[in-house]
Amino acid sequence: MSRHLFSILFYLSSLACGETLYLRNFTLIDGSGGPAVPNAAMVVTDGRIQAVGSKDKVPEPKDSRAIDLAGKFVMPGVINLHGHLGNVVDLTQDPKNFTKANVEAQLKTYAQYGVTAVLSMGSDQPLVYDLRAAQRKGRPTMARIFTAGKGFTGPAGYPTSAPGMKGVPYEISSPAEVQKAMDELAPKNPDFVKIWVDDHLGKEKKIPTEISAAIISAAKKKGFRTCAHIFYYADAKALSEKGLYACAHSVRDREVDDALIQTMKKNGTWQLGTLVRELSTFVFSKPAPFLNDPFFTMSVNKSVRDTLASDAYIKKQQADKDLPKYPGFLATAQKNLKKLYDAGIRVGFATDSGPPARFSGFFEHKEMELMAQAGFTPSQIITIFSKNSAEFLGWQKDIGTIEKGHWADLVVLTKNPLTDIRNAQAIDSVYIAGNKVR
Ligand SMILES: [Zn+2]
Known part of the structure; x- marks a missing residue:
């Protein structure tokens, strides 16, 4: 096997198991009805949320892929x-x-x-x-x-x-x-x-x-x-x-x-x-x-x-x-x-x-x-x-609110939906189980 092919295979297998995303610098609206959290961050591994909250409490893990969402709002799917x-x-x-x-x-x-x-x-x-x-x-x-x-x-x-x-x-x-x-x-x-x-x-x-x-x-x-x-x-x-x-x-x-x-x-x-x-x-x-x-x-x-x-x-x-x-x-x-x-x-x-x-x-x-x-x-x-x-x-342990343990089913918005629900139409991106689908 050529070294090049080997390195491609190694890269693909690393994607298949243990992909970690680090979403940062967004305003979190977690769906619980509580106040929004500014300057938030979230760690998502293999589609599940590992940590979420204020960025100073959710540090960037090693070997993660960072996605900067400055100025954006993240609400549940x-x-x-x-x-x-x-x-x-x-x-x-x-x-x-x-x-x-x-x-x-x-x-x-x-x-x-x-x-x-x-x-x-x-x-x-x-x-x-x-x-x-x-x-x-x-x-x-x-x-x-x-x-x-x-x-x-x-x-x-x-x-x-x-x-x-x-x-x-x-x-x-x-x-x-x-x-x-x-x-x-x-x-x-x-x-x-x-x-x-x-x-x-x-x-x-x-x-x-x-x-x-x-x-x-x-x-x-x-x-x-x-x-x-x-x-x-x-x-x-x-x-x-x-x-x-x-x-x-x-x-x-x-x-x-x-x-x-x-x-x-x-x-x-x-x-x-x-x-x-x-x-x-x-x-x-x-x-x-x-x-x-x-x-x-x-x-x-x-x-x-x-x-x-x-x-x-x-x-x-x-x-x-x-x-x-x-x-x-x-x-x-x-x-x-x-x-x-x-x-x-x-x-x-x-x-x-x-x-x-x-x-x-x-x-x-x-x-x-x-x-x-x-x-x-x-x-x-x-x-x-x-x-x-x-x-x-009956799926409240898996989806719904944005919290630790739940699937990362998320909508990223460029405008604040809490000031006007029509701002939920300002969609930047959408994630389902951590997969970016838009
Ligand atoms: Zn019907």
Whole structure:
């Protein structure tokens, strides 16, 4: 072997085991909700944080690679607890699109926007488990996958009539069928179980409460937590009473009250906002204000943007007879999310991005803006998308806050997100498990 080749091999093996990064001179926003730490430093070995804090307490290790982040801000990666992976190409949803290449393209798009983990809510195919397993063996270079696998609805229930959704969820008509489906799902070890509980404003069939209750209880027996797409107050309350882990959307038919708050508190039910999902129901009924925003165009191709701006597309949105109600649903969702949070209900960060015209990555930042508009402070929003959302997943020992022992899932910003959450868009770089992915 030539000496040259030997030295290359030696260099490569030194990269493979024991790479240490030393990030320095940044302002640390660790996601715990405490004050930012100026002049901070962080040591990351093989993707895990070994030390982090004020630079005088975190010296530069020998043989590390220093990255100077003077003037920059480091916050935790964004965890989105409600997305949908792999079924959409451009504006078309079809389960045929669910390929490794398409899922990975979307995970990379999320990562470009600082979204370092996503929980895909019930529209996945078995391939998702292979992709998740491969990620969990090593250090991912794109957003981390969490999945509810194949979700549940009633026979011909919502959302099976949505374009590209026929055949995607289980369609369950009896408790016996619940058990059969759960026996099929459980060995795949989904991170959560998902149910769609909605009649889409009276236009579709809603799964009956007793079947949903049977799903929640069958899931619980197998050790799984259930998240439900809900719209109505009555469903949120009835399912929380049955032990629901999370409402995967806000209540939108009325303002929440103390009775629901007490029920959710007693049963430990979490609330996910998905405010931007409501925005998406009406924002394209006119040329959307962000169509030429470089932060949008960086991931959305010209033909999609041209379609969104076209008369035909806009007319189609305007033809929806329920359109006038949608802005009110957003306002109700905003009010309810803040009210539940203030009452001490656990709130996680979620967008419902991924379906057609709900743009992965970009929408997570719109969600932050809508939360700010609802009265959340930037610090609260950051804590919700990092610490709280990691706790929701049960992964708080590995991700979430920036602390010793956690994976280095980080977003480096050139502006301070604590003064204005829109500064979270000023992305300099993104790290997942210490891998620089942007
Ligand atoms: Zn969804």
